[in-house]
Amino acid sequence: MTATPPMTELQRESRMGALGTERDREIPQVDLSDFEARRAEITEALWSAATEVGFFQIVNHGIPAAEVDRAFAMAKAFFDLPVEVKQQFPLDKPKNSGWESGTQVRPSVGTPDRKESYQITRPHMAGLLPSPEQLPGFAEFMLGFETRCWELAMRVLSCFADRLGLDRDFFARAHDPASDTYQSTLRILHYPELPADVAAEPGVWRAGAHTDFDCLTLLFQRTGQGGLQVCPGRDLEAPEWTSVVPSDDAITCNIGDMLMRWSDDQLLSNFHRVRMPGAGEYTGPRYSMPFFAQANREVLIETPQGTYPPITAADYLAERIRANYGTPKA
Numbered sequence: 269m270t271a272t273p274p275m276t277e278l279q280r281e282s283r284m285g286a287l288g289t290e291r292d293r294e295i296p297q298v299d300l301s302d303f304e305a306r307r308a309e310i311t312e313a314l315w316s317a318a319t320e321v322g323f324f325q326i327v328n329h330g331i332p333a334a335e336v337d338r339a340f341a342m343a344k345a346f347f348d349l350p351v352e353v354k355q356q357f358p359l360d361k362p363k364n365s366g367w368e369s370g371t372q373v374r375p376s377v378g379t380p381d382r383k384e385s386y387q388i389t390r391p392h393m394a395g396l397l398p399s400p401e402q403l404p405g406f407a408e409f410m411l412g413f414e415t416r417c418w419e420l421a422m423r424v425l426s427c428f429a430d431r432l433g434l435d436r437d438f439f440a441r442a443h444d445p446a447s448d449t450y451q452s453t454l455r456i457l458h459y460p461e462l463p464a465d466v467a468a469e470p471g472v473w474r475a476g477a478h479t480d481f482d483c484l485t486l487l488f489q490r491t492g493q494g495g496l497q498v499c500p501g502r503d504l505e506a507p508e509w510t511s512v513v514p515s516d517d518a519i520t521c522n523i524g525d526m527l528m529r530w531s532d533d534q535l536l537s538n539f540h541r542v543r544m545p546g547a548g549e550y551t552g553p554r555y556s557m558p559f560f561a562q563a564n565r566e567v568l569i570e571t572p573q574g575t576y577p578p579i580t581a582a583d584y585l586a587e588r589i590r591a592n593y594g595t596p597k598a
Contacts, residue, residue, distance in 0.1 A: 288507040293500065295512055295520070296321060301328035303423065311427040318428070318523050321500045322536030325518040326424070331416050333516065336488055339413045342406050343456040343555055346386060346398065353402060354386075361589055363392035364453050381475045382544075388414055388454040390445060414454040417559035418445055421452075421484050424521065425561065432531055439483065442563040442581075449565035451585060452482075459495075459554035462545060474554070475542035481588040482524035482560040489514035493554040496520070499539040507539070526563060526584065532573045 296317035300310060317324035346354075351369075359368035369384035388410055397407040425439035443452055459474045474495055489496065489512075497509040512520055528537040545551045563569065565582035 288499070288509050290497070291508045291510060293321075293510040295498070295510070296324040297518065298324055298326050299328050300326050300330065300423070303330075307427070311430055314424060314427050315431045318535045320536075322538035323498045323500060323512070323520065323522045323540070325515075325520050327518050329420055329519055331420060331519075335413060335416065336516070338409065339456075339488070339557060340490065340555055342403075342409055343386075343458070343557060345403055346406060346456065347384060347458040347555075349398070349403065353398075354384075357386070357396045357398070359387065360392060360396070362586065363389060364451070364585070364589060365389045365392040366396045381542075383457055383459045383474060383542075385455055385457050388456075389451065390414065391448045391450050410454065410456075414452075414559070415445070417454060417486055418443070418452060418561070420519075421486055421559060421561040425484055425527075428527070428531075428535065432534075439561075439563075442567045443483070443561055444564055447564050449582075451562040451565055451581060453560045453562065455558050455560065457554075457556045457558070459542065461553045462551040474544060477539050477541040479537045479539055480522060480524035480558075480560060481526065481585055482562040483527040483530070484561045485522050485524055486559040486561075487520040487522075488557040489516075489520065490555060491516045492550055493552075493556070494550065495542045495545065495554060496556075497541050497543055498522070500536075509541070524560070524562075525588075526569060526581065529569050529571055529576045532571045532575045 296313070298310060298313045298317060303310060314324070354367045354369075357367045359366040359371070364387050367384070367386045370381070390411065393407075393411075400407075422440045422443065425443075426436045429436055429438045444450060445452070477499070487496075491514055494511065494514055496512045496514065498512055499507045499509050514520075522540065523535045523537045525537045527535050542554075562585060563581035565580065565585075567581045568578055569576075569581060569584060570578045
């Protein structure tokens with residue numbers, strides 16, 4: 269692998285483990301209905317949200333609610349499998365595929381996230397998908413749902429391509445699912461139920477503060493299963509966190525570090541975390557599903573203005589994964 273200097277992204281992330289303060293903000297919501305007829309209007313709304321905040325929600329996005337519901341049902345069925353079955357699909361870190369539990373250590377906090385996850389990265393699932401006997405219909409449906417997510421992500425990214433002066437299909441080519449170098453990932457997450465009298469401990473998080481490695485993240489959540497907080501803006505010295513109210517109908521989106529690089533920092537990749545429940549809040553199991561649009565391995569991430577040195581998407585992703593599965597702090 270080509271040697272690269274320490275990443276600005278990792279330097280920023282290592283400084284974001286503090287509790288910070290909380291404040292209410294409005295998370296921009298963008299309606300994608302009648303997309304082609306309203307493309308110019310939608311593009312302006314997405315660009316405004318992504319350059320000023322970095323987080324936004326999309327509604328009327330075209331993925332039927334019944335499909336999202338079934339995907340969550342499939343996720344629960346997977347995580348309900350006995351541990352000895354899930355261990356048959358161990359996480360392949362370099363290929364970002366398979367199951368892990370409690371092994372992700374964020375550079376911001378140095379302690380493992382309180383969750384388990386299962387990564388679906390299409391070219392690397394040989395031997396890592398449950399059989400029809402273990403989980404009927406899982407593999408076929410979830411691979412189809414991954415395609416739905418890719419199509420939606422490319423639709424959104426085509427709007428950013430327009431504003432960045434790239435051709436409309438630039439990001440679709442960079443995230444080609446027909447290639448064996450495809451790196452985009454559908455991830456299902458399970459945060460286990462907590463005792464009813466749980467009290468948030470300083471420095472303990474369901475998921476520590478981080479930015480995403482990718483170009484664009486689509487996050488599916490369930491109404492009532494809160495905890496996600498975002499930190500809009502660029503101020504790392506006095507971070508202010510805003511809770512995102514989860515909704516079955518809206519997909520919460522954020523710009524990732526790859527696209528922030530590609531845009532010479534015009535598009536903002538912002539920090540987010542999942543906090544522990546507070547007094548009187550829901551403490552049951554929490555499920556979420558992010559889709560990470562990550563450019564194919566050989567794609568070179570080059571910034572028009574030279575803000576960052578060129579790096580392949582493979583090297584970039586490898587650096588970030590290595591930093592996020594490190595050794596916990598003592």
